[in-house]
Amino acid sequence: ETGVTQSPTHLIKTRGQQVTLRCSSQSGHNTVSWYQQALGQGPQFIFQYYREEENGRGNFPPRFSGLQFPNYSSELNVNALELDDSALYLCASSPGGQSGNTIYFGEGSWLTVV
């Protein structure tokens, strides 16, 4: 158990719809990152939040957006869903600072877009 919890675990959406995925970080971790993992691929970095501010973004379009709350939990929002958005979405938390390399993942949210 990493202490990182994600919801929902599975969901099916229709192309064009919007989705919100949620993440609770491990206690004491102020940095949260989101990743997209397509089948047979490694996780691809979407963005990172540190103390409620976006702290880095990968090569994803603006329809991927996020939030971090004062308790360091986080949301990933995806608008105008496309079929290629079907993937496992992973949230990861880390303590930040010099220990930022210890990154712990949740179990992920499986998104299927039909």
Place this chain on the structure above:
Amino acid sequence: QKEVEQDPGPLSVPEGAIVSLNCTYSNSAFQYFMWYRQYSRKGPELLMYTYSSGNKEDGRFTAQVDKSSKYISLFIRDSQPSDSATYLCAMIRSGGSYIPTFGRGTSLIVHP
């Protein structure tokens, strides 16, 4: 060319074998190196991390980093069927915001 290259396998070995999993990389700025294990339809689990070159051992697992060759390895001794999973390497640049770059993962199958 991707920054981190990893053979997807699958790698199939008999129980008890020594397994060698490898990644190569192109960016010399990588300083932190990690191995994650991912069971089917689950999130990645951090196995080991090392800083810069050298070896690190934890039970049946040994991580090895050769920065001069831009090559990292994970060795698993006395492999068990429960080790069957996908193994992801990941690397972080120094001085950055600790955002890892992942390989695509190697699928390992340990058969009884």
